[in-house]
Amino acid sequence: MVGREVSESCVDSMIIEMVSSYCDRFCSAKPELAARRIEAIGYQVGLQLSERYTMERPRFSDHLEAIKFICKDFWSELFKKQIDNLKTNHRGTFVLQDNRFRWLTRMSIDPSETNANTSDDPSVATTESKSAQSASMHLYFPCGIIRGALTNLGIPCAVSADMSNLPACSFVVRIKA
């Protein structure tokens, strides 16, 4: 079923603006607080989306099945593709890797900063970490979405992400015992 659609830019630009509003205006002096708020917005979205997408579906029998649902159906609804690789340590930690995560495909970090790493100038180092920090701010929203979706399926967890290999992104889900 193809429901209503809007242009991808509507969603992308709204998320970009939400992240920068929280980072630069509402919580400019407190990046941790901005991160928490952005994550909370994602959580809310994940909760509601997961509710909608599982309405006519039997309950999942175990954690792995629920995680597979996130990797396949849920991800496809949002990004028109599945998670590319799923790993687990069988003790409650799952790594979901998307080799081309849609929200990162256009993210490009200042090329001059890659060289700035070797500089002794402390002000350069600050800009570098600042740019890396603002890049990572964009990951709290999708992390929140995953946490919200799993929470709705009865699985409390913590979610973090790594994007050291743009545009790939790995989400690490740690299920709370």
Added chain:
Amino acid sequence: MQFFGGSDISPSPPVATGSGSNGHMMYVFNRNGICLLYREWNRPLRTLSSQQDHKLMFGLLFSLKSFTAKMDPTSVDKGNLGVPQLPGQGCSFHSFRTNTFKLSFMESPSGIKIILVTNPKTGDLRESLKYIYNLYVEYVVKNPLYSPGTPIKCELFNTSLDQYVKNLA
């Protein structure tokens, strides 16, 4: 290369160096006259500081647009020479050619100006400039880390731009 005066302009155009590369340099200005990007592929001679260079280029476009609108034989409604216009108002030019280079220009109604300086033998680049404007939209405007109005430092944009300009005929 100089835009005004100067006695050292060679009588025949320099042979383009590099493998079939026609692009010399490119500028992107926004509506406030801020140079968002200057990219250079082949410019053997620099006579000005980059700041003066950008200012001269912006001034040239500004005057030329005002001039072409004033000269327009098809329109009655023309402002005075040098009086600012709305982007998209009046007629404008899209390229000019000297014996050593060709300058192609496009301006969006939002005041984004893209200037591409190439080998004088290059053909009509209007579609190419539109394509570059689309690259700007995809890789600059949509880059979550880019703040509008600031200098462009996007690797994805630079890479795709270099690639595209390299293959310009």
Added chain:
Amino acid sequence: MAPLAPRTGDAVFANVERVNAELFTLTYGAIVRQLLTDLEEVEEVNKQLDQMGYNIGIRLIDEFLAKSNVSRCVDFKETADVIAKVGLKMFLGVTASVTNWDVDGTSCSLVLEDNPLVDFVELPDTCQGLYYCNILSGVIRGALEMVSMKTEVTWVRDMLRGDDAYELRLKLLKQVPEEYPYKDDE
């Protein structure tokens, strides 16, 4: 080579990347809800939504211009039509009608019968005074400012407040020509 004709809203919308509108609607809802919690005052939320919209508008304008082939926006009447038929369609998949022009052609209404921002939304009584869709008026104001038109964009009718349609009032305050930004002695 003649300049390409501007494309229709349907044609542009068919060609852009599209996503599931639920994600859009629910994300916006979650943002509004979070702002209500964090900013407390409804008035302040209205203001911030408008500001966020403005910032989005100044980004989206170039994508709009690049993909629609609109090459000039000098006439306000034409511009209002283009927003209603091409701009809204290209991004939200809906169109609006342009009505209620004043005599000097500087203000008009955009009436939307369908609005994806508000699917599944019901405002609780605690949100009295909230202009839920204020982001949209901000987007239009921001986008128009980038094409030299200073405008005032306000909500006249809002279905979430019990009206029968969504109506935005657009008022052109002034057209701002491009200035030469350098001083001669610099």
